[in-house]
Ligand SMILES: CC(C)(COP(=O)(O)OP(=O)(O)OC[C@H]1O[C@@H](n2cnc3c(N)ncnc32)[C@H](O)[C@@H]1O)[C@@H](O)C(=O)NCCC(=O)NCCS
């Protein structure tokens with residue numbers, strides 16, 4: 001199953017609840033960090049393309065510096081994506097393959113902000129969208145991290161618009177209410193996914 005939603009929509013919150021039911025949740029943002037770890041060829045390619053300002057003194061990627069460069073310039077963002085997306089997909093495929101041995105639930109989840117945009121939805125049978133009004137998304141994303149409102153708006157502009165994302169959904173998790181109500185909705189969906197996965 002694929003779990004998606006824009007920045008700050010509540011994917012991680014929903015994923016935590018699915019995990020509590022024994023589901024293996026593979027996180028695309030985590031895979032994206034792995035493929036640019038020090039020593040990986042992608043990090044060297046990024047340093048060559050963007051210059052030494054995107055590498056920190058300890059040799060790791062300066063994520064804030066790169067974030068600014070790529071969300072200010074769609075051409076640079078596309079360059080980064082053509083480099084990293086195939087590697088991220090490989091990392092995801094490996095992690096998904098490990099699911100049956102490591103987790104009790106009969107299905108696994110790919111959590112990805114760009115599930116639909118990047119074509120990763122080919123890797124899953126169903127798409128679940130965590131949905132809320134864009135103003136709430138902006139407010140929650142800015143309360144959580146150090147990005148400015150302007151930066152979050154730019155990131156949102158690089159992602160599918162709400163209506164287009166929802167149009168691709170098999171299931172929608174409305175996260176405009178409390179965390180408790182999100183958890184209750186996840187519990188209902190989990191029961192449905194168990195049933196679908198165990199049907200012959
Ligand atoms: C630009 C980078 C270095 C910024 O790192 P940073 O630690 O600040 O952010 P992080 O990776 O945690 O992403 C935060 C959120 O930004 C959004 N986001 C990240 N990359 C993209 C992108 N290419 N397009 C649209 N939104 C994106 C997502 O909602 C994500 O959850 C990093 O996001 C990156 O390498 N992006 C390219 C790889 C990618 O597309 N990752 C998304 C998962 S497939």
Ligand SMILES: Nc1ncnc2c1ncn2[C@@H]1O[C@H](COP(=O)(O)OP(=O)(O)OP(=O)(O)O)[C@@H](O)[C@H]1O
Pocket residue numbers: 005006007008009010011012013014029113140141143144175176177178179180182
């Ligand atoms: N129903 C809710 N009520 C109040 N706050 C919430 C709710 N759901 C999530 N949040 C908070 O909103 C913020 C964004 O949620 P979360 O980190 O789960 O989103 P995300 O979709 O994983 O974001 P990203 O793509 O940026 O990683 C977090 O600080 C989280 O604690």
